[in-house]
Amino acid sequence: MRVALFSPVWFPVPPDRYGGIEAVVHLLADGLVDAGVDVTLFASGDSRTKAELVSAFETAPSERIGESYWELQHLLPFLERRDEFDLVHDHSGLVGLTVFGLTDCPTLHTVHGPLTGDPGEVYTAVCNAVPGSGLVSLTRNQRRPCPSLPWVANVHNAIDTSRYRLERRPGDALLFLGRMSPDKGAHRAIRVAERLGRPLKIAAKCREPGEIAYFESYVEPHLNDVIEYVGEVDHDEKCALLAEAHALLVPIEWEEPFGLVMIEALASGTPTVALRRGSVPELLVDGKTAYIADDLAGMVAAVGKVEALDPGVLRAEAEARFSVERMVEGYIAAYESTMRTAVSESVPALSVAPAA
């Protein structure tokens, strides 16, 4: 099976810092190669992969993010070689889905963003305009605004569980991990910590103007000796924070398609207390691997119970449901089903002449 795997072009694979999609594409490409699939990865030239790498650009054009002139160039090398592939698996976005869907190559596209509002309408328009491609969701909840799109599989994102360790040394402090955004809710994590009189460490990306404005208005005024903003953290710092945290708080207020931080916590044996939104109820099991609350009062109540959760059970859940091997199996099954459909559609039905 020869697969053309498309990353977004804006960041290298894996990304230096940000780029959740690129991180997942990196694990998928290497995992598919390990599983014996012939993979050609289309990504910028500063990427690292076990797959064959094809690059329209030597370095990722991060500063031109979203501009069609650059996005289009990323797609062209595939179009010239499209007869070489049995399937194209796109993570690059809607232009990729449209362009690949117009070729004869069977096309699978993973939806990484939410489908609420405008994006759901645009996805619907693309799938009507260019029917025949299959979509993959990250969670069932992600599909909810658009149940009639041509879904062919639901495949959870993965992490490399070997990069996370079960080394719990919890203190009193709670942890918020993410970026500075009202959706992610660092300000709600602060309210939970304040009500409990517990320390809180906030590790979050805060670079964009919107992130900085939110930080200055809703987070910074609450900082003191115990409510602490530790800035952005790298992988090792993140692992240390997860090991030391009493619990991770996930007070999201949006339909997040997939919350990667929750499976990082699972793999570290760190209990999570989360609001029941987006992917939370699909990724976490209330009372077994986390506590899921309906409001902030529920989160406050749950924080005292987290010692009842067994870190070993959390770790086992991460390995069983969110390993690279599990994601690769899910995608290979989707590839095989897509190719079977493509073959059956290209073979005309038998026409039997009436008996003379």
Add this chain to the structure above:
Amino acid sequence: MRVALFSPVWFPVPPDRYGGIEAVVHLLADGLVDAGVDVTLFASGDSRTKAELVSAFETAPSERIGESYWELQHLLPFLERRDEFDLVHDHSGLVGLTVFGLTDCPTLHTVHGPLTGDPGEVYTAVCNAVPGSGLVSLTRNQRRPCPSLPWVANVHNAIDTSRYRLERRPGDALLFLGRMSPDKGAHRAIRVAERLGRPLKIAAKCREPGEIAYFESYVEPHLNDVIEYVGEVDHDEKCALLAEAHALLVPIEWEEPFGLVMIEALASGTPTVALRRGSVPELLVDGKTAYIADDLAGMVAAVGKVEALDPGVLRAEAEARFSVERMVEGYIAAYESTMRTAVSESVPALSVAPAA
């Protein structure tokens, strides 16, 4: 003949102020309808046209110019209806050329920008990746960096000559019309005027940061009682300036694909003194409709001779070569040739059975 005509989506057709491509598409759409062609214009909903109008957006998303998420949506209504058309004529850009080129609909694409450097390489890559579409140039000179692209016609841009009048009342002052950019050369126009001791009026768009920086460094320091910046002008003000000018100066230093201002001057009977770059030698006839110089000294020398040019000859040239009717004829011929090619390629060669 049912033609899908694609404008860029960023400005309405015709544009309120800027948008040279949208202005030409407006004249083409109405001209084709007048010539009996069944035209569907794909442009934003704030457009005015004699053609059937299909719009992905109620108003042009000008502030999102260049973003693929918006550009893609502009193309989708065509994809759903593509079987209704005999031909798609694209002015929208490279994503349009790629997407339309992947459909079965014969595709013609007018190249509006220069092909020097990167854009020429990207056009070449697109035409290799999606062969079969035909390109139209605005001038022969525009093709020079990429002579091997699949050119099918050369069609000059047009103006509505009825909106320009032969009402010459020339004074001493020279005129510069355009935008504030080193390529367009307002600073060179100033040098010509200063050497001659003649007044100069500069009418130019000056909005973008780069335009303002250029203005402040290279133009503003030279302004005085006789070297005058009159700002941006509307159509009537432009016509008045052209009527009153001793001559229009076009001191360009770039491979401009098509200089619309020169045909506006022709239609107004206003002599032009230009540098021999880009489209200049194709649009103007040295010694008959303008003077074409090799350097600024040549321009200085030519300004004194312009009274030898007959305004009636200039006007006749505009009507003969740059009218809407002429442009429409050129495109209809290109449509017919493209459709003939498409038909001949879709009909297999006759296979004659050998005599038994």
